């Protein structure tokens with residue numbers, strides 16, 4: 001038995017999450033308390049969580065796009081069917097949520113986007129190249145063939161080079 005430091009109740013050891021950094025190998029609070037705390041945190045900090053998600057997406061865009069591309073290739077039919085259903089059921093809900101968040105935090109989002117866009121444009125990161133290709137071809141991010149990025153990169157480099165030699 002172990003005493004939960006949050007609710008002060010004695011519970012069986014299995015009622016605590018494993019935690020190797022603790023002396024007894026278990027978390028200081030019980031699973032029920034942890035769950036309740038997480039629930040409260042999510043409820044009280046929806047913006048923090050949305051911001052973290054936005055940041056994660058931006059920072060891991062390349063990884064996410066690659067994963068999506070792979071998954072799409074391997075599960076083509078399943079996805080088509082799932083998408084049709086999911087879109088019908090959740091698309092409006094999701095866009096509404098995302099729109100609301102952006103509406104409530106326009107400056108934060110804009111500043112974050114500006115910062116990333118500046119960095120990505122400068123470094124010619126796949127996120128930026130993908131963006132250029134998408135606006136040119138109308139393809140969704142996950143459908144842009146990886147070769148296109150290399151071609152686009154070369155095009156942009158040539159264009160930038162020509163700008164420096166004009167004067």
Ligand SMILES: [Zn+2]
Nearest residue numbers: 004007030033
């Ligand atoms: Zn507890």
